[in-house]
Amino acid sequence: MTLSKRHLALLALAIIALTVLPTMLKTYGLYLLTLWLVYIIAAFGLNLTVGYAGLKSLCHAGFMGIGAYTVAILMKAGVSFWLATPVAIVLCFAFGLLIGFPALRVQLHYLGFATLGFNLLLMLFFRNEEWLTGGTFGIQNIKRPELFGYSLMGNLPFYYVVLALTVIAGAALAYLLRSPWGRAFAALRDNPIRAESTGVNITAYTLMSFAIGAAYAGLAGALFAPLVNFIEPAPFGIGNSLLFLLMVVVGGSGRFYGPVLGSAIALLLPEYLRFAKDWYLAVFGFAVVVMMIWLPGGLLSIKETWQLHRAKRDVKSARPEAA
Amino acid sequence: MSVLSVHDIKKSYGAIRAVDGVSFNVEPGEILGVIGPNGSGKTTLFNSILGQIKPDTGRVEFEGVDISGKSPLALSRLGVGRTFQNLQVFSKLSLRDNLIAAAQEFHGGLWGRIFAPSDNGVGARADEMIEMFRLKHVADLPAGSLSYGQQKLVDIAMAFMPAPRLVLLDEPCAGVNPSLVDGLRDLLIELNRKQGGSFVVIEHNMDFVMKLCHRIVCMVEGKVLAVGKPAEIQNNRAVLEAYLGN
Amino acid sequence: MTDFFQLLISGIATGSIYAMAALGFTLLWQAAGTINFAQGEFVMLPAFAMLIGIAAGLPLWLAFVVAVAISVLVLGAGFKRLVVDPMRGSGVVAVVVATLGLSIGLKSFVKAGYSAEPHPFPSVFSEEVFKLAGVTISYSDVGALVFAGLMVLGLQMLLNKTITGRAMQAVAQNTFAAEALGINVKRMILYTFGINAILVAVTALLITPTYLAKFDMGDNIGLKAFFAAIIGGFNNSRGALLGGVLVGVLENLAGAYLTPSYKDGVALVLFLAVILVKPDGLLGTPQERKV
Numbered sequence A: 001m002t003l004s005k006r007h008l009a010l011l012a013l014a015i016i017a018l019t020v021l022p023t024m025l026k027t028y029g030l031y032l033l034t035l036w037l038v039y040i041i042a043a044f045g046l047n048l049t050v051g052y053a054g055l056k057s058l059c060h061a062g063f064m065g066i067g068a069y070t071v072a073i074l075m076k077a078g079v080s081f082w083l084a085t086p087v088a089i090v091l092c093f094a095f096g097l098l099i100g101f102p103a104l105r106v107q108l109h110y111l112g113f114a115t116l117g118f119n120l121l122l123m124l125f126f127r128n129e130e131w132l133t134g135g136t137f138g139i140q141n142i143k144r145p146e147l148f149g150y151s152l153m154g155n156l157p158f159y160y161v162v163l164a165l166t167v168i169a170g171a172a173l174a175y176l177l178r179s180p181w182g183r184a185f186a187a188l189r190d191n192p193i194r195a196e197s198t199g200v201n202i203t204a205y206t207l208m209s210f211a212i213g214a215a216y217a218g219l220a221g222a223l224f225a226p227l228v229n230f231i232e233p234a235p236f237g238i239g240n241s242l243l244f245l246l247m248v249v250v251g252g253s254g255r256f257y258g259p260v261l262g263s264a265i266a267l268l269l270p271e272y273l274r275f276a277k278d279w280y281l282a283v284f285g286f287a288v289v290v291m292m293i294w295l296p297g298g299l300l301s302i303k304e305t306w307q308l309h310r311a312k313r314d315v316k317s318a319r320p321e322a323a
Numbered sequence B: 001m002s003v004l005s006v007h008d009i010k011k012s013y014g015a016i017r018a019v020d021g022v023s024f025n026v027e028p029g030e031i032l033g034v035i036g037p038n039g040s041g042k043t044t045l046f047n048s049i050l051g052q053i054k055p056d057t058g059r060v061e062f063e064g065v066d067i068s069g070k071s072p073l074a075l076s077r078l079g080v081g082r083t084f085q086n087l088q089v090f091s092k093l094s095l096r097d098n099l100i101a102a103a104q105e106f107h108g109g110l111w112g113r114i115f116a117p118s119d120n121g122v123g124a125r126a127d128e129m130i131e132m133f134r135l136k137h138v139a140d141l142p143a144g145s146l147s148y149g150q151q152k153l154v155d156i157a158m159a160f161m162p163a164p165r166l167v168l169l170d171e172p173c174a175g176v177n178p179s180l181v182d183g184l185r186d187l188l189i190e191l192n193r194k195q196g197g198s199f200v201v202i203e204h205n206m207d208f209v210m211k212l213c214h215r216i217v218c219m220v221e222g223k224v225l226a227v228g229k230p231a232e233i234q235n236n237r238a239v240l241e242a243y244l245g246n
Numbered sequence C: 001m002t003d004f005f006q007l008l009i010s011g012i013a014t015g016s017i018y019a020m021a022a023l024g025f026t027l028l029w030q031a032a033g034t035i036n037f038a039q040g041e042f043v044m045l046p047a048f049a050m051l052i053g054i055a056a057g058l059p060l061w062l063a064f065v066v067a068v069a070i071s072v073l074v075l076g077a078g079f080k081r082l083v084v085d086p087m088r089g090s091g092v093v094a095v096v097v098a099t100l101g102l103s104i105g106l107k108s109f110v111k112a113g114y115s116a117e118p119h120p121f122p123s124v125f126s127e128e129v130f131k132l133a134g135v136t137i138s139y140s141d142v143g144a145l146v147f148a149g150l151m152v153l154g155l156q157m158l159l160n161k162t163i164t165g166r167a168m169q170a171v172a173q174n175t176f177a178a179e180a181l182g183i184n185v186k187r188m189i190l191y192t193f194g195i196n197a198i199l200v201a202v203t204a205l206l207i208t209p210t211y212l213a214k215f216d217m218g219d220n221i222g223l224k225a226f227f228a229a230i231i232g233g234f235n236n237s238r239g240a241l242l243g244g245v246l247v248g249v250l251e252n253l254a255g256a257y258l259t260p261s262y263k264d265g266v267a268l269v270l271f272l273a274v275i276l277v278k279p280d281g282l283l284g285t286p287q288e289r290k291v
Helices: A005-024 A027-052 A060-076 A081-105 A108-128 A155-178 A180-190 A192-197 A202-228 A238-251 A258-272 A274-294 A299-322 B042-049 B072-078 B095-104 B123-132 B148-160 B178-195 B206-212 B230-234 B237-244 C002-032 C039-055 C060-087 C091-113 C139-161 C163-173 C175-180 C185-211 C217-232 C237-257 C260-277
Strands: B004-013 B016-026 B031-035 B057-062 B080-082 B166-170 B198-202 B215-220 B223-228 C129-132 C135-138
Touching: A005 A027, A005 A155, A027 A060, A027 A155, A027 A180, A027 A202, A027 A238, A027 A258, A060 A081, A060 A108, A060 A202, A060 A238, A081 A108, A081 A202, A081 C260, A108 A238, A108 C217, A108 C260, A155 A180, A155 A202, A180 A192, A180 A202, A180 B095, A192 A202, A192 B072, A238 A258, A238 A274, A238 A299, A238 C091, A238 C217, A258 A274, A258 A299, A274 C060, A274 C091, B004 B042, B016 B042, B016 B223, B031 B042, B031 B178, B031 B206, B042 B057, B042 B166, B042 B198, B072 B080, B080 B148, B095 B123, B095 B148, B123 B148, B123 B178, B148 B166, B148 B178, B178 B198, B178 B206, B206 B230, B215 B230, B215 B237, B223 B230, B223 B237, C002 C039, C002 C135, C002 C139, C002 C163, C002 C185, C002 C217, C002 C237, C039 C060, C039 C091, C039 C185, C039 C217, C060 C091, C060 C185, C091 C217, C135 C139, C139 C163, C139 C185, C139 C237, C163 C175, C163 C185, C175 C185, C185 C217, C217 C237, C217 C260, C237 C260
Parallel strands: B031 B198, B031 B215, B080 B166, B166 B198
Antiparallel strands: B004 B016, B004 B057, B215 B223, C129 C135
């Protein structure tokens, strides 16, 4: 990805806005904004697996759960957040590799079910292993960390840490996608058979797309735990995994900024509209159906879909004259 | 040493002997054509060489190394390229990215490529190919949006991108507009002269094969009926009979 | 040992209910290439339809008949016309995403519009038990087994013995050839969607007394149906039956003898084991890798 000047300017503007704006927000607004960033990190990872490498993953919330529980459990055991987070990321990476293996064996659509089943298994683990996870009661009072002696207990300092990590995570992803890896992922997505005969090691790239995607969820989970101070199994269930997939698709899968838009629509708005959440999700679910019919490329593809539509119409209207 | 040697390949499907003891060699720099009427076993032979199907008996050697049953990835790494009969491009990537994707994995290690420049050093070569195939005007369009003929050219160019020492071409003329066939032939001759390497071409278009290939293997009913220079094949009675039939 | 037989019988009963949902799932895939991720919600909706019918004073059997009718209309014809048909040609993945959206939409709609709580649901069969050779068997297990068995057998008969059924199979195996033979492909596909709608309604009738009517009851039943279908073989309708029964029995046995808390994970483990050994399922035939 090469950045145009306009793109750079807009990006700088967005980051400045995200730096200044929160000073004017109240507690709940700030919480939502932080949550949005956390979801964006997770969705960045899923977009790599789903949008760029073209694999179906339906256990992203589960990966996020692994990250959140790892950090919560380690912090309760007295381990520093800054040590626990890398552990969470590595653990998720390892689980991603593990889940990637069926991907090599099975036909594409089975993969969705395999990952869904894995998420179910994780939920059972979170619920049943009370000695470790606190069962349905979860783990309470997860403290926010300190950084260089400064406490991040306050909402604003913690927000800035999350913002910084989001920018770093996004930049790392952009760097990866810009490298030959990005093209190899796309080759894997567009035509695995051709990719293999042109020297693309599809085993390695499949596993990596899963593992890196999971690692992003691990980071998101690690930030989620101290953000909400309390974790329980519910947010890491199958329902949220489906929402994660939909938010990548709705934003525009395989588009870098797709997850930014998608996570606002699929996870942030329902949280904001808490009292009407279920109605909102009902409308959202049906809207996805309509979107897959009219705009399968996601919201960020509106312009191209419209151009394509017009081009087709022009061809249609031009045809009688040519004949 | 021959670039490719095929020893006594046999493959049966039930009672049908698709390939029945085929052997031949391909020499360095040679363009070898494989012809034969429908059902003569060309495709089975082709897939056996590429390890897509496992022959009942026989051996395939590339530069003296046994390559029977090797994966497409292993073959490509050894220096064996191939084209596809039906269109196989990366449809959402641009034409130029298609060509780069076809060669980038041959340079550096997997991990090193994360930190490599985006084109991994093969961008210039891709531009050369684009120039040679006269596709410059569409180089930045998604490959999936190109015409059938253009995609066919992309498919062929991709096979040549990593400069393989052996390329297997699976019916390069299939579906190509007859008026463009001569141009395609000239391109392949130029590629052969410029970057060397040996080609094996499976093709129905007799005129194309006769003018392109140095040597031709004619197969009938799973067996090699005749091997020789185009002129010899053209004048071979048995070949004529097999084609004109009954 | 008598415990074992009890578990076996109730496992077969539950498994045959899974098999029905799985069967509908494979039929849709075969006939229309539709992978329906909302299959679980398709079971949940008729359950609520019956619940509303009962609340309005209808006897269970009448509520069931009404639910089947609504199901055929909405989940059969409606689903095909409004969701599947407009997406023809956009590929399997688009349909998968759309049905995922549908799944969330339906779940949330029921949760917001009706209730988030689980509701008890009357059983068609008596809750009483009887003893046979020392083994305690419940009437509802036997009833479920017989009912589901009859449904599946009847469907097999329909598919194999009647002209319409053979035409449906022809469509499933090769749409183009079927069309060339003069079969009304569109109608056959519509029938398939109708059959799926009936299957999910019957599944709802049999499983809701144990699962309770809840907006997210489909998560579990849907997942079990998917796994059963794949374990048995995605392209074989008898496979769904085998897969369903296997899942039902093994999770019952694992729940009793290994660990009750991970009972729901059995289907996944079985699924992984099967696809590692035989990727096309136990009764499936290998499919060519599509280019």
